Amino acid sequence: MGHMRVQLVDPSGDVTPYDHALAAALARRGAEVEVVTSRFVHGPAPAPDGYLLREDFYRLATRLGADAPRRRRALKLLEHTPDMLRYRRHAAAADVRHYQWLPVERLDLRLLPPHRPRVLTMHNVIRREPGPLALARRLAHRMDAVIVHTRHGAELLAHERVHVIPHGAFEHLTRQPDECRLPGQLAEVEGPVVLCFGLIRPYKGVDVLVEAFQEVDDAELWVVGRPLGVSMERLRRLAPPSRARFVERYVSDPEQAAFLRRADLLVLPHRTVDVSGVLFAGLAFGKAMVLSDVGGFREVVEDHRAGRLVPPGDADALAAAITDLLEHPEERAALERRAAAAAAGPYSWDRIAQATIGVYEEVLA
Secondary structure (H helix, E strand, O other), X not given: OOOOEEEEEEOOOOOHHHHHHHHHHHXXXXXXXXXXXXOOOOOOOOOOOOOEEEXXXXXXXXXXXXXXXXXXXXXXXXXXXXXXXXXXXXXXXOOEEEEOOOOOHHHXXXXXXXXXXXXEEXXXXXXXXXXXXXXXXXXXXXXXXXXXXXXXXHHHHOOOOEEEOOOOOOHHHHHOOOOOOOOHHHHOOOOOEEEEEOOEOHHHOHHHHHHHHHHOOOOXXXXXXXXXXXXXXXXXXXXXXXXXXXXXOOOOHHHHHHHHHHOOEEEEOOOOOOOOHHHHHHHHOOOOEEEEOOHHHHHHHHHHOXXXXXXXXXXXXXXXXXXXXXXXXXXXXXXXXXXXXXXXXXXXXXXXXXXXXXXXXXXHO
């Protein structure tokens, strides 16, 4: 392949774990890789593994840290145009510019550096905010190739230059030298644990899971993650008393591992989704999972039988699936084996880097 120079551009660090995992895998295949992003404010970012890290965006906003989200957002918006214009000068140093996320799409249509080829990974084909799919298609037309993670996403986008490359399993989480133990009270829990992990947002259906858990006996529910636009008071009212615990904060990589290792079941009760990073952490840890029958979740189960599907928003079906898997350890073990096999094979980063380099070679040709 020679020394292909690649820039992975993610101004806001919206998919930081993905950026670092892909960069390391591309570097292992001989590419010269630079991640161009901003300082990660929620905790330590992964250490660069064979690639360069350039924190060029939002240098004032990120000084505010994680504690002032509104002020940080306002400042980022002010910095965005000058930072993109500065990046335009640096973009010439790469053979391929691979955009991972464009945070202000209407503006970025005008601010994109003129240098080609350009590749965009659309991690979020389903638009939850009021940005119409038409805007995503306009952005796609400005690219030489677009990568999506699911067949479902490719169908939604309906674009001639689209490539389906799956999201990788977050195997780096399983081998961290500074892995933490569970917090004291949680470490003392002895019975089965059902885990719901990640940012708590309305589309993720955590309320459906909490309601379903009233019908689940002899297990604890752990809801772990930072709330965003969700009433935690309401979730607490819905939860069965004494059998649900809430850890309402950002959980760093070294802490995540302990929660995932401890869980007997990982549940992703989303109302709608294309893909979710939590699913790929679950695969890496070989977890038995219950997933809503939506978007890319369906494809993981159809293709690899690595999970059990339930209709989205159906608390009764969710309770029945959780109870059944808790009562049948052999079923759980079969799901765990298939999850681990999927993580080591089709969702391995080396496989994903190989497919991504194939896209780069095509656009360079």
